[in-house]
Every structure is written in C-alpha cells, then in structure tokens.
Amino acid sequence: MKSSLADKPSFKQQMLKVREDTIVKTVNRLLAEKGFEAMTVDEVAAEVGIAKASLYKHFASKEDLAVAAMVRVMRQAQDFIASLPAQDSASQQLRAVVRWVLQIKIAGGMPSLPSQNSSLRASLLASQDYMDGLLELSERLGAWIEEAQAQGQLNPKLPPIAILYTFFARACDPVLEFLKISGLYPDEQIVEMVLSTCFDGLAVRQP
C-alpha cells in the first residue's frame, strides 16, 4: 500500500522499512560470507531474530532476498559515484570506483552470487530495480571509459565493453581473499596491489 503523496510515512511504515533494512543487511552479509547456495532462509530468519514465516511476508522467495541485497549494493555504488569530486578526470573517477569495489569486497560487504544459477538469474533479470541500476551504472562507467580512452589514459585498442566487464569482475575477484587468507599484507595494501595489476598489468612499465 502506498501512502498518498501528501502523507509522510506512517510510524508503521517506518518500522516496516527498518525491519526490511535489517533483513537485507543480514542477507548481504551472509551472501558475502558463504554465497547464495550455502545461505539458508532459516539462517537469515534466525540472525534477524524473526520466524521464517515472517520473513516470507516481506520477501516472496530466497531469490528475492538476494536480489534485494544486490539492489542495495548497486545503490551504494551510485551514492559513492555521486559523492566523487566532479573536477577529477575520467581515469581518476574510474580508479576511485574500482578501489571502492575492492574495499567493499575485502571488508566482506560484497554479496557473491553464482553466475550460473538459473532461477536467481531469472529473478535478477526480472527485477526492475536491479536492471535499472545496472544500466545506469554501465552507462556512467561506459562514458568515463570512452572519455579516458580519448584522453590517452586507457588503452584505446580495447573495446569499452571489455574494460567495463573487467571492472565488474573485480567485484568477484578471488585474488583479494587469497591474499587476505595468506595474512601477509594489510587490507589496504592488498587493495592497492590488485588495483595496480588491474590498471597497470603484471608486466613492467617503462618509467
């Protein structure tokens, strides 16, 4: 039920929103920790502190829970992008966004979904919010990529879409957790190393 335009959200609606935020945050954390398949709905309900049946009053399926978590992360990404200083170059903006993704991931805040699960894929594709967010993000980054190529900052021989996908793939880069498990380097250093290999590659660069 939508409130009429003149109303501000009622107390009940605010409580509802807070509860759903709690649920989605919990789902986000569990997805980051164990992935979609290993996360159970019982577990989510237990951690939120409500009965499973109550959970299903808020979200119709396990897939919908995951979709909500993905939409949340995408919103956060858009908020971060909106907070960037507008005077920076396209190349700097892109570097900042990729660094942000790596930081979220190494901090355990990035949901990890199986790229192959078909029911989940269907739910994502069917979600207006998710698809809108993905499209807007792609267009924003895509514009920066082309600008950075035109300015001689990014390799113009690479198709923009390949660069875009390479950025997206940082959200599920296992190198971060491998290095974290090794215990050899602090998180910030791991982020900078992966960021460096992403933009500068593994081969030496002439000074």
Added chain:
Amino acid sequence: MKSSLADKPSFKQQMLKVREDTIVKTVNRLLAEKGFEAMTVDEVAAEVGIAKASLYKHFASKEDLAVAAMVRVMRQAQDFIASLPAQDSASQQLRAVVRWVLQIKIAGGMPSLPSQNSSLRASLLASQDYMDGLLELSERLGAWIEEAQAQGQLNPKLPPIAILYTFFARACDPVLEFLKISGLYPDEQIVEMVLSTCFDGLAVRQP
C-alpha cells in the same frame, strides 16, 4: 587391490580405468557448465549411463568427484607445461600457460568450484594428489615469476605470490563468459584481450 610390479594391468583393471575416465570427464564437463552446487549426482550417473549406486562404488562422495576433476585438470596443465619449448624466456612461458588456461576455460573445459563451500574445500585439502599437483604447479610458476622479475619482464614491485594468485584467478575469470555471451568477438580474440589486460593492464603503455 594393486597388481604386483611385474604384472601389466589386467583387462578388468583397464576397463575400470576407462570407466572412471569417462566419469571424470563427464564430471569435468558438468562442473564447467553448471558448477558444483547445481551439478547433481543423479545427473552424472545418467550422463555416464550407469546407476547412481554404481557411481558410488567408484567415488565415495560428490566432493570426491569434483576433486578427481580438479586433479585431472591439474595433470593437463602439467602436461602442457612439460610440452613447452625449454629455450623460451620465463616471461614467454608464463604467457603461454595463462593463454592455455584461458583457452581451456572459454572452450568449456574448466571446472568451476565455489571457493567457499567448506566440505569441498576440506576434500581438496585432504587430497594428496590435488595438493601435490597444486604445490608442484605453484613452484614451477613461482620460479618463472621470480626469473621474469629478475629479467625485467614482470613488475618487481609486486610480490610473486600476488602474481601467482592473479594467474590462478584467470581460471575463474567471468570476463571470458561475459564477452562470449555478448557474441561480439570470436573466442581467440577474447582470449587475447583478457591476456592483454592481465599482463599489460587497462592503462595505455608508452611505445
């Protein structure tokens, strides 16, 4: 039962080996297509053409099936490395190995395992064959990495282990399948693009 050293494998043993090869190849394909969680033991049995109970006479668990597939791929990697021309530079060898991994993956021959599943992780760590293969592979590549750094081919500021993990991560790089799904480029070109971003990065290089 082992045959005595003087014996060559009996006919029965040869049949057994052929059957197990068939099973592992099927598992390998299914793991590449759908991943560990989505692959069912019923499915494996059906595709091999035997009853599920028969499958369990060969492999004690679903995890063991996946381990066998991983060991197989690692053997293939070692065979490929053994076939490389010895006179090439360390840097060239590494590039060849990474290209090989990307080719296997884009051809649908790379098993994809969830990095988080704990029972599977335990099975892998408990497998002598897997751990031996992983160790040997790591040492071989590690030696080349340090050599390539000493020769000024790879960035000496990056820790060798970070470079090693970056190579291993190519085996589950989603960029390949994203670009393949887009239908914009032939497989060989996708492989070369990802190989280029891996070694040369996304940023421009001075000529």
Added chain:
DNA sequence: GTCTATAATCAGATAGAC
C-alpha cells in the same frame, strides 16, 4: 505481521539382490 507446526521436494547416500 508474527508465530508454531508442517507440508513438499529434492538430493546425497546406502541396502541388498544378483
């Protein structure tokens, strides 16, 4: 909307005959 209790299903693993 929240709860307890339960349905329904699916998938890994096994019993036991041959």
Added chain:
DNA sequence: GTCTATCTGATTATAGAC
C-alpha cells in the same frame, strides 16, 4: 560392480492460529 528401491536429512515454502 551393477542394478532397483529406499532411506535420510536438509531446505524452501506454506497453513492456520493469534
């Protein structure tokens, strides 16, 4: 070793009272 038939446990989802 192979089969059919079955067990067992886990998990998604729902019924129905409050």
